[in-house]
Amino acid sequence: xxxxxxxxxxAAAVVLASGSGTRVGADVNKVYLPLAxxxxxxxxxxxxxxxxxxxxxxxxxxxxxxxxxxxxxxxEVDGAEVEVVHGGRSRQExxxxxxxxxxxxxxxxxxxxxxLHDGARPLASPALIAGVLQTARxxxxxxPGLAADDIAAVTGDALEHLPRGTAIxxxxxxxxxxxxxxxxxxxxxxxxxxxxxxxxVMERFSGLPVHWVAGEQENIKVTYAHDLVIAERVLASxxxxx
Amino acid sequence: xxxxxxxxxxxSRCGADTVHExxxxxxxxxxxxxTVCGRTYGRDVRADYLADLRQRLITKPGRMLRRLRKDPxxxxxxxPKTVPAKPLELLDEIRVVWQSGRNRRR
Numbered sequence: 001x002x003x004x005x006x007x008x009x010x011a012a013a014v015v016l017a018s019g020s021g022t023r024v025g026a027d028v029n030k031v032y033l034p035l036a037x038x039x040x041x042x043x044x045x046x047x048x049x050x051x052x053x054x055x056x057x058x059x060x061x062x063x064x065x066x067x068x069x070x071x072x073x074x075x076e077v078d079g080a081e082v083e084v085v086h087g088g089r090s091r092q093e094x095x096x097x098x099x100x101x102x103x104x105x106x107x108x109x110x111x112x113x114x115x116l117h118d119g120a121r122p123l124a125s126p127a128l129i130a131g132v133l134q135t136a137r138x139x140x141x142x143x144p145g146l147a148a149d150d151i152a153a154v155t156g157d158a159l160e161h162l163p164r165g166t167a168i169x170x171x172x173x174x175x176x177x178x179x180x181x182x183x184x185x186x187x188x189x190x191x192x193x194x195x196x197x198x199x200x201v202m203e204r205f206s207g208l209p210v211h212w213v214a215g216e217q218e219n220i221k222v223t224y225a226h227d228l229v230i231a232e233r234v235l236a237s238x239x240x241x242x
Numbered sequence: 243x244x245x246x247x248x249x250x251x252x253x254s255r256c257g258a259d260t261v262h263e264x265x266x267x268x269x270x271x272x273x274x275x276x277t278v279c280g281r282t283y284g285r286d287v288r289a290d291y292l293a294d295l296r297q298r299l300i301t302k303p304g305r306m307l308r309r310l311r312k313d314p315x316x317x318x319x320x321x322p323k324t325v326p327a328k329p330l331e332l333l334d335e336i337r338v339v340w341q342s343g344r345n346r347r348r
Contacts, residue, residue, distance in 0.1 A: 025261040025277060030249040037269035074316075078308060225251045225262050225274040226283050232271045236290075 010112040011133055012056035012105075013048040013173065014098040017041045017065075017119035018087025030222060031119035032068055036235040040222060042076035043122035043235075048115070048173075049080035050126045053133055056111060058101065059119075060087045060094045092194055092201065096185045106178040113137055114181055116198045117173035123218045123234055129173055132213050136175035141210035143199050144171045146217065171215040174198045180206045245334070248277070255281045267338040268294055284342060291339045 017031040031041045038046070041059065048054050061069050063086050073082050085101045087094030095116055105111040113136050117124065128144060135142035145168030153160045174197070181198075184205035188195065195201040199210055218234050220227055245266045253260045253276040265273040270291060273284035309317045 025248055026250045027248045030251060033247055033249050033264055034245075034266060034269070035271070074312065075305075075309065078312075223252050224254055225276060225281070226254070228251070228264065228271060228274055229283050229285065 010110065011054045011115060011137075011175075012058060012102050012111045012113075012178070013051075013054050013115045013117060013129075014058045014060060014095065014102075015041060015044050015048070015117050015119050016060045016087070016091065016094055016098075017069075018060045018062050018094045019091070019120070028068070029062070029065060032065070032072065033222075033228065035122055035228065036232055036240050038076045039072050040122040040231075041119040042072055044117055044119055044124060045077045045080065045082060047124055047126050047129060048117070049077070051129045051133065053130070054115070056102070056105070057082045058085055058098050059083070060085050060098050062087060090194060091197075092185070092188065095198065096189055099182045099185050102178070103182060106182050111178050113175055114178045115173040115175040118221060120222045121172055121219055122222065123216070123220060123231060124171075124173060125216060125218070128213075128216050128219060132173055132175045135211050135213050136177065139211045140180070140208035141174075141176040141199070141202055141206075142213050143168075143174045143210055144213045144215035144219070145169055146171070146215045168212060169215075170197065170199065171219050171221075172198075176202055176206075176210075177208060180208045245331070251276075253279060253281060255279045265338055267291055267335045267342065268298060270294055272338050272342045284344075287342045288339055291335075 017029065019029060019031065032039045035043065045057055045059065048057055057080055059069065059082050061084055069084060083101065085098050088097055099114065102111055102114065113133060115129065115133060132142045132144055147165065148167045148169045149164050151162055151167045153162055176198070181202065184202050187205045188201050193204060195204065202208055202210060220231060222228055222231055247264045248261050249264060250259050251262045252258070256276060256279050260276050260278045263275045263277055264271065267287050268291065270287045272287050273282055275282040
């Protein structure tokens with residue numbers, strides 16, 4: 001626990017680390033790859049732990065990663081208590097399980113906002129997280145993103161360039177008022193809806209206004225092999241601090 | 243060879259998710275290689291390694307003390323396994339660092 005933070009805090013951060021990555025020959029999920037001395041997922045947890053107002057940290061994992069998760073939390077996330085939840089078959093099901101884990105505290109009002117974050121984005125800074133949280137508290141929902149003026153829509157064989165300022169590349173963490181978020185996920189589960197990300201579920205099953213927050217160029221998702229090299233360089237240039 | 247991990251990442255040459263071998267020299271990422279097509283991203287870590295090793299040695303007592311305070315039993319029971327392995331790990335790291343010199347030209 002971080003210095004009595006739990007008593008005052010009303011936001012919960014959920015870091016998703018339950019993705020598959022189980023191709024034959026892979027011995028570790030990429031979110032547990034070391035990066036400058038810490039696993040990818042540990043950088044995220046440490047960043048959330050430093051944001052005032054976040055009192056609960058939840059890590060969504062696969063059951064088979066149990067031992068590794070224990071090792072990582074013991075050595076790399078010192079000073080913060082992390083609640084571990086086992087994920088489901090899809091990202092959305094994993095998010096729902098995390099929300100159900102928090103449901104009692106959401107119902108009691110102890111948690112008013114939930115931030116959902118992809119464990120493969122190790123470089124989200126505490127400043128970005130705080131900005132997303134603040135915006136979600138003010139408006140109901142917040143999604144960080146980068147202006148994507150180079151994106152074109154495809155209609156048949158034709159390309160249509162979108163007007164400037166109308167498209168963003170969405171990032172995480174995405175934050176929402178806790179009660180409407182839980183309700184939207186329960187409704188999506190009842191109807192068998194499978195969204196692309198958190199905001200798509202909210203768009204479909206909640207009237208909550210969602211605001212865009214300027215994201216960070218460094219907040220990359222480690223997808224390609226070279227992303228690991230870039231992420232390490234970003235950390236090195238910041239003296240291994242986020 | 244140093245510390246190698248195998249994880250699924252997207253290969254830009256294969257255009258698909260493939261298993262990659264990720265090789266570390268201590269805390270430094272030395273090389274990432276697609277196990278299907280062999281595409282490699284690597285860097286010369288020779289200059290950074292000594293500084294990183296020094297930093298690890300300086301912070302080691304503090305890190306060990308923290309783990310001892312957190313869970314003395316688990317810490318003590320891990321020592322017979324981890325301590326004898328350290329010299330070999332270090333030798334492997336040095337081998338990776340030495341080999342990373344070939345990434346200088348990339």
